[in-house]
Every structure is written in C-alpha cells, then in structure tokens.
Amino acid sequence: MIFSAFLAPNGGEPMNLAVMMLIIFGSAKLLAELFERMRLPGVAGEILAGILIGPSVLGWISPSEFTTTMAELGVLFLLFKVGLEVDASELVKVGGTAAIVGTLGVIAPFVGGWGLFQLWGKGQTESIFLGTALTATSVGITAQVLASKGLLNRTASRIILGAAVIDDILALLLLGLVTSVAEGRLNWLELGLTALSAILFIAIVARWGGKTMGKLIPRLQAELRLGEAHFALAMILLFGLAAASTKVGVAAIIGAFLAGMALTEALPPRVHDLAHGVTELLVPFFLANIGLHFRVSIFADRQLLMLALLVVPVAMLTKVLGCGLGASRYGRTVAIRVGAGMIPRGEFCMVVAQTGLEMKAISPETYSLIVFMAITVAVLTPPLLKIVFRGVLANSGPEEERFRLG
Amino acid sequence: MIFSAFLAPNGGEPMNLAVMMLIIFGSAKLLAELFERMRLPGVAGEILAGILIGPSVLGWISPSEFTTTMAELGVLFLLFKVGLEVDASELVKVGGTAAIVGTLGVIAPFVGGWGLFQLWGKGQTESIFLGTALTATSVGITAQVLASKGLLNRTASRIILGAAVIDDILALLLLGLVTSVAEGRLNWLELGLTALSAILFIAIVARWGGKTMGKLIPRLQAELRLGEAHFALAMILLFGLAAASTKVGVAAIIGAFLAGMALTEALPPRVHDLAHGVTELLVPFFLANIGLHFRVSIFADRQLLMLALLVVPVAMLTKVLGCGLGASRYGRTVAIRVGAGMIPRGEFCMVVAQTGLEMKAISPETYSLIVFMAITVAVLTPPLLKIVFRGVLANSGPEEERFRLG
Numbered sequence: 105m106i107f108s109a110f111l112a113p114n115g116g117e118p119m120n121l122a123v124m125m126l127i128i129f130g131s132a133k134l135l136a137e138l139f140e141r142m143r144l145p146g147v148a149g150e151i152l153a154g155i156l157i158g159p160s161v162l163g164w165i166s167p168s169e170f171t172t173t174m175a176e177l178g179v180l181f182l183l184f185k186v187g188l189e190v191d192a193s194e195l196v197k198v199g200g201t202a203a204i205v206g207t208l209g210v211i212a213p214f215v216g217g218w219g220l221f222q223l224w225g226k227g228q229t230e231s232i233f234l235g236t237a238l239t240a241t242s243v244g245i246t247a248q249v250l251a252s253k254g255l256l257n258r259t260a261s262r263i264i265l266g267a268a269v270i271d272d273i274l275a276l277l278l279l280g281l282v283t284s285v286a287e288g289r290l291n292w293l294e295l296g297l298t299a300l301s302a303i304l305f306i307a308i309v310a311r312w313g314g315k316t317m318g319k320l321i322p323r324l325q326a327e328l329r330l331g332e333a334h335f336a337l338a339m340i341l342l343f344g345l346a347a348a349s350t351k352v353g354v355a356a357i358i359g360a361f362l363a364g365m366a367l368t369e370a371l372p373p374r375v376h377d378l379a380h381g382v383t384e385l386l387v388p389f390f391l392a393n394i395g396l397h398f399r400v401s402i403f404a405d406r407q408l409l410m411l412a413l414l415v416v417p418v419a420m421l422t423k424v425l426g427c428g429l430g431a432s433r434y435g436r437t438v439a440i441r442v443g444a445g446m447i448p449r450g451e452f453c454m455v456v457a458q459t460g461l462e463m464k465a466i467s468p469e470t471y472s473l474i475v476f477m478a479i480t481v482a483v484l485t486p487p488l489l490k491i492v493f494r495g496v497l498a499n500s501g502p503e504e505e506r507f508r509l510g
Numbered sequence: 511m512i513f514s515a516f517l518a519p520n521g522g523e524p525m526n527l528a529v530m531m532l533i534i535f536g537s538a539k540l541l542a543e544l545f546e547r548m549r550l551p552g553v554a555g556e557i558l559a560g561i562l563i564g565p566s567v568l569g570w571i572s573p574s575e576f577t578t579t580m581a582e583l584g585v586l587f588l589l590f591k592v593g594l595e596v597d598a599s600e601l602v603k604v605g606g607t608a609a610i611v612g613t614l615g616v617i618a619p620f621v622g623g624w625g626l627f628q629l630w631g632k633g634q635t636e637s638i639f640l641g642t643a644l645t646a647t648s649v650g651i652t653a654q655v656l657a658s659k660g661l662l663n664r665t666a667s668r669i670i671l672g673a674a675v676i677d678d679i680l681a682l683l684l685l686g687l688v689t690s691v692a693e694g695r696l697n698w699l700e701l702g703l704t705a706l707s708a709i710l711f712i713a714i715v716a717r718w719g720g721k722t723m724g725k726l727i728p729r730l731q732a733e734l735r736l737g738e739a740h741f742a743l744a745m746i747l748l749f750g751l752a753a754a755s756t757k758v759g760v761a762a763i764i765g766a767f768l769a770g771m772a773l774t775e776a777l778p779p780r781v782h783d784l785a786h787g788v789t790e791l792l793v794p795f796f797l798a799n800i801g802l803h804f805r806v807s808i809f810a811d812r813q814l815l816m817l818a819l820l821v822v823p824v825a826m827l828t829k830v831l832g833c834g835l836g837a838s839r840y841g842r843t844v845a846i847r848v849g850a851g852m853i854p855r856g857e858f859c860m861v862v863a864q865t866g867l868e869m870k871a872i873s874p875e876t877y878s879l880i881v882f883m884a885i886t887v888a889v890l891t892p893p894l895l896k897i898v899f900r901g902v903l904a905n906s907g908p909e910e911e912r913f914r915l916g
Contacts, residue, residue, distance in 0.1 A: 120756050122586070125749040129742075130746050330546060344532055374783065381786065382791050384738050384784060385788050
C-alpha cells in the first residue's frame with residue numbers, strides 16, 4: 105500500500121486504504137450532518153451514504169472483505185458500548201416482558217412473511233424462508249439511535265435490548281429448524297443442545313459476569329505492568345465473549361453486549377472514553393456497509409418491485425404489532441416505542457437469504473427482495489424512532505443526564 | 511460470520527473475526543506483560559507474539575488482507591498520535607540536524623548493504639537492491655517505545671521524528687531511481703517532479719497546517735450539528751492527509767503524522783483520548799503483523815544464515831553511525847539515542863524486497879534475507895532504546911510530565 109501511488113501510478117491496483125477510509129467515513133459523516141440539519145436522524149444519513157458511494161450510484165466502494173470486517177468490528181464495539189451504558193439490574197427487571205416481546209416479535213413476522221408469499225402464490229419452502237428472514241431484529245441501528253440521543257436507560261430501551269437477546273436465540277433456532285427441514289434431515293437433539301448451550305451461556309454471563317469482573321479487574325489491574333491494562337483487559341473480554349457467543353451459536357454482538365454489561369462498573373470513566381473512540385471510528389462503517397449492499401436492479405422488474413413494496417410494510421407492521429403487544433402492560437407509549445425499536449433487520453436476514461440461495465430453496469429474486477427489505481427498513485427506522493420518542497427528546501429530564509451521551 | 515459456527519460447524523470456513531482479534535490482541539498483550547516483567551520492552555514482546563502465533567511456530571494466524579489492513583491502520587493511528595503529542599515548533603528547531611541525520615542515515619546503510627553483497631560476491635543489481643532495502647527507517651516501532659515511555663519531547667526524539675520524514679522522501683526517490691535503472695528506463699524529470707511534489711506537500715502542511723486547523727476546527731465545531739464533530743473532523747484530516755501523502759508518493763504514515771501535528775492545539779483533551787483508544791486497540795496489530803512474516807526456513811540454509819547474521823549488524827551499525835554522526839553536534843548521548851532510534855526497518859524493506867523479487871532483480875533467498883533482517887532489527891531495537899534512554903527513564907524530570915503519556 106505504501107508507495108503504491110509511486111510504484112503503480114496508472115491504477116489497476118486495489119484502492120489505497122487511506123482513500124477508502126476517507127470515502128466511507130467522510131461520506132457517512134457528511135450525510136449524517138446534512139440529515140441532522142434537516143432534522144432527520146444522522147443514522148439514516150450514514151446508511152444512505154453507503155447507498156450513494158456503493159455500486160448502484162457512484163460506484164466508488166464495493167462491498168468487500170475490508171468493508172465487511174470494518175462493519176463487523178463496528179457493530180461489535182457498538183453493542184459493547186451499549187452494554188457499558190446499560191444497567192444490568194434494571195434490564196433484569198424487564199426480563200419477563202422482554203421474553204414475551206422477543207417471542208411474539210419472532211412469531212408475528214414469520215407468519216406475516218409466510219402468509220404474504222402464500223397469498224402471492226409462491227411455494228411452501230420459499231414462503232418459510234421469507235418468514236424466517238423477517239424474524240430476527242438487528243438491534244445495532246436502534247442501539248445507535250438510542251445511544252446517540254441518550255435514551256438507553258428508558259424502560260422501552262431496556263425492553264428492546266433484552267428482547268433482542270431472546271429474539272436472537274429464537275431466530276437462530278428457527279433457522280436451524282428451517283434449514284434442517286429443507287435439507288430433509290431434522291435432528292431435534294442437536295437443536296435442543298444448541299438452544300440449551302446458548303441459553304446457559306447467556307444466563308451465566310448475565311448473572312455472574314458483572315460480579316466476577318468487579319472483583320477480577322481491580323485485582324488484575326494492580327498486578328499488571330502493562331500500559332493501559334484496564335483497556336487491554338476490556339478488549340480481551342470483549343473479543344473473548346464475542347468468540348464464545350459464536351461458538352455456542354448466537355451472534356457475536358450478543359457476546360459483545362454481555363461483555364459491556366459485565367464491565368460497566370469495573371472500568372474507570374477514562375477507559376469508557378477509549379472504547380468510545382473506537383466505536384465512533386467504526387460505527388459509520390457498520391451503517392454505510394448496510395447501504396453498500398443496495399442494488400437498483402430491483403426496480404427493473406415491476407412484479408418484484410410491487411412485491412418489495414408489500415414486504416417492507418409487512419416487515420415493519422408485524423414487528424410493531426407483535427412486539428408492541430408483548431410490551432402492552434407498560435402502556436401504549438412504551439409498547440409503540442418497543443415495537444418501532446425492534447423493526448430493523450440486518451445480518452441475520454442476509455444469512456437466511458444467502459443460505460436459502462445456496463440451498464436453492466429461494467430464487468435470486470427473493471434474495472434481492474430480502475436485501476432490499478433489510479436496507480429500506482434500516483433507513484426508515486431511525487426517523488420513526490425519532491417520532492415515537494419525540495416526547496422524551498423535547499423535554500429530556502434528569503434521567504437522561506445521568507448517562508454519558510454518545 | 512455471525513451464525514457461522516452453527517451453519518458450518520465442521521470448520522473449513524474462514525476463521526471467525528472475534529477469534530482472530532482475540533488471538534492477535536490477546537497474545538500481543540500477554541507477551542508485552544511478560545516482557546515488562548522481565549524488564550524488557552513490551553513492544554518487542556508484541557512483535558515476538560506475531561512470530562509465535564504465525565506460520566513458523568503455532569500456525570494460528572497467517573498474514574492476510576485482514577492482518578495487513580489492521581496493521582496499516584495501526585501504524586497510521588500510531589503516527590497520528592505521535593504527531594498530536596509533538597510540538598511542531600520544537601520540531602522545526604531541530605530541522606537542520608534532522609535533515610543531515612536523514613541524509614546520512616540513508617547514505618550509510620545503502621553503502622553498507624551494497625558493500626556487504628559486493629564482498630560476498632553477489633551481482634551489482636542485487637547489491638544495489640539490498641542497499642536500497644536498508645535505507646528507510648520505519649519510525650513506528652521507535653515512536654511506540656518513545657510514546658509509551660513519555661519520551662516524545664526529548665531532543666533526540668524530535669530529531670528522530672524529523673529525520674524519519676526526510677529519510678522517507680530520500681528512500682522513496684532512491685527506490686524510484688533503482689527500479690528505473692533496473693528496468694532500463696530512467697526519467698530524471700519524473701523523479702524530480704515526484705521529489706518536488708513530496709517536499710512541497712510536506713513543507714506546506716507542516717508550515718501552515720497547525721495555524722489553519724487552529725482557526726478552522728473551532729469554527730466548524732460551532733457550525734456542525736453532528737455528534738462528536740471534533741473527532742469526526744480529526745479523522746477526516748487524518749485519512750485525507752494520509753491519502754494525499756500516498757498520492758504525492760510518500761508513505762501514508764507521514765500524512766498521518768502531519769495531521770496529528772496540525773491538530774495538536776485545535777483538539778480538546780477528550781478527543782485526544784478518543785483517538786488514543788483507537789491507537790491502543792490497533793498498535794498491537796501493527797507490531798504482531800511484523801512478527802507474522804517471520805519464516806524459520808532461513809535457518810535451513812547455512813550459507814544464508816551466515817549472511818543473515820552479517821546483514822543484521824550492518825543494518826544496525828550503519829544507521830547508528832550515519833545518523834549518530836548527523837546528530838553529533840548535540841553531544842554523544844543524543845547522537846547515540848538518535849542512531850538507535852533510527853534503526854528499525856519495516857514496510858519499506860518489504861516493498862523493496864517485493865519489487866526486487868517481482869522484477870527478478872533479487873533472488874528469493876535475498877528476499878527472505880531482507881524480511882529476516884527487518885524482523886530481527888525490529889525485535890532488537892526496543893531493548894536497545896531502553897538502554898540508551900536509561901538515564902532519562904531512571905529519573906524522569908518535569909519535561910516528561912508536561913506531556914500526556916501513552
């Protein structure tokens with residue numbers, strides 16, 4: 105890379121790292137600024153920046169191993185930061201509701217997606233795959249909106265975060281079930297063991313992680329001669345729990361979130377700042393990367409476009425209704441906030457779409473439909489969240505001020 | 511990546527991102543801690559961690575696009591941080607000496623490397639390539655040692671940083687010259703233009719960058735609605751100047767260093783912390799990546815091993831003598847410190863070795879020789895620096911305490 109401009113002045117070589125960083129980070133921040141000026145959420149601007157610089161519009165950046173890696177690191181650090189800012193004991197208090205929200209929030213979109221494809225005359229397997237693709241919430245986008253507005257410790261936010269963990273386990277199991285059925289080999293024992301190990305892992309870390317770290321970190325910090333030992337220990341826990349999560353079958357971001365929660369009290373404020381710096385650098389890559397996968401080709405086929413315009417409201421409404429119903433005991437305002445916060449889809453969608461395509465269970469059209477849905481819904485959620493949280497944003501009370509804003 | 515453990519439980523797929531982060535970051539910090547306990551510099555431990563986890567020993571991690579990207583980002587942020595901590599006006603004061611140090615520090619290793627190969631009976635082209643490979647200092651390792659010990663604002667450190675900029679321009683021109691001669695097409699005009707644009711770019715940014723940013727950043731910060739606007743502006747300047755550097759032909763890290771210097775006074779302390787967090791995360795990847803390129807195969811060929819054991823002292827002594835001589839007017843202590851600080855080689859070596867191999871100007875043996883030299887010298891420099899800076903480390907006076915330590 106270094107000297108590449110000199111050694112190969114006539115192009116052809118892969119794009120310079122600094123140039124890519126500049127384009128992705130710079131365009132995301134530029135659009136975030138423009139959006140904030142139009143009183144729209146910056147998060148939506150950063151996703152649109154990805155569409156703009158991506159293959160469909162300017163063609164400056166294509167999705168690559170580089171953009172994927174930066175995006176994955178970005179969402180890991182985002183959830184780690186959210187974990188750091190969330191009070192674990194408060195999260196436990198809404199645990200029952202979160203479980204109901206997570207469960208209904210998987211059932212409703214599955215039925216909605218499956219039903220839509222059935223009505224449209226698609227086959228059973230394809231309908232089941234669409235249903236599955238609609239199930240899992242990608243909590244990153246909501247988390248970034250809530251964190252940037254200092255809303256992470258509202259009741260609705262806590263329910264969303266708890267429900268996202270439940271939702272991730274259920275969606276994982278559903279995908280396992282669906283792919284086994286599609287492949288004609290269904291192993292209930294394997295599925296049960298996966299479920300059990302995932303639940304045990306999460307329960308143990310959530311229950312004892314904070315206490316253990318509260319004792320362990322100060323003792324280690326006193327022992328270690330390493331510079332910035334606090335930060336190094338935090339990073340090792342973050343990557344360790346993220347790796348362990350994927351081993352037991354749940355998303356790496358769940359581990360990152362648990363690591364953050366376990367460390368909330370063990371880390372001094374300065375280390376929060378150090379981790380926050382990494383998050384600030386990487387989150388734009390997570391958001392822009394969503395937009396990078398947008399393809400205009402979906403607009404070429406009229407039938408497909410009509411179907412796409414139906415899938416988007418189904419994806420949104422089923423989450424709002426399912427999750428909102430689950431949180432209804434907290435009143436209408438909280439229920440709507442929870443429903444809206446659970447709308448975004450992300451990596452899981454792409455995994456289902458990819459798996460379905462590879463197994464030839466879905467057509468390439470359905471694949472692009474799912475990707476289109478995920479991106480559209482990701483762009484629409486931040487403005488929606490801004491609306492449903494309007495009351496709190498207008499007169500933010502002392503509850504917000506207690507917490508360190510993003 | 512997410513769900514990969516579930517979808518493909520029997521391996522074969524690329525290694526999970528969180529696992530790679532854990533292995534590289536964790537092993538680097540573990541060895542840094544062990545080294546610090548043995549009163550050796552942690553930096554050398556982090557390079558050795560790369561050798562340990564790399565293909566020659568444990569084989570857990572191979573050099574890949576991922577490790578290269580993380581390493582390049584790491585050294586960019588390292589030099590940015592160094593720039594932030596360095597007083598530009600103080601750097602200008604040692605400018606004359608730095609120019610002499612940089613020049614002699616290119617001439618001496620070139621002559622030494624060329625002479626060694628001539629004595630060993632190698633051909634003219636191969637000798638010239640070895641000489642060229644020995645010229646450029648990779649200031650990252652020295653910078654990390656100095657920063658972690660709070661020594662960046664010693665006279666010797668300022669001379670080293672200034673000389674590293676000069677050295678980079680000269681090495682760039684030398685490589686251009688050597689490759690043109692080897693290809694049989696020598697364009698003096700092109701070389702002259704490259705030199706001129708590189709020097710102009712650096713001079714303009716170094717001279718007016720700080721003043722411009724001092725005016726521009728507070729004004730922009732007041733205007734922008736974006737969250738963490740200071741940090742976003744700093745990152746855009748960092749990537750922008752790094753990209754511009756490669757366009758005019760010098761290393762991206764020179765741009766990163768200039769960006770840091772230009773921003774020293776314009777950024778509030780909190781933004782220094784945010785950037786410092788990124789540096790803390792990424793620098794272990796830069797250091798471990800050096801070790802990853804180590805191959806034991808060099809020990810299989812006795813002839814080659816003997817030559818390797820000669821190249822290493824030549825590489826070290828020629829820098830110490832050349833650079834030390836250049837700084838001799840500041841007395842023996844400073845001269846030795848400057849000489850030792852200029853020893854490390856890095857990316858530039860690899861570029862010369864790669865270019866030479868591709869042009870068939872050097873043999874694969876010479877290629878591994880150069881890589882072996884760069885790694886060995888990188889491991890040996892930190893302990894050497896600790897020795898030559900011993901007096902300051904033992905009784906660090908108020909000069910250190912004025913500056914924010916790493």
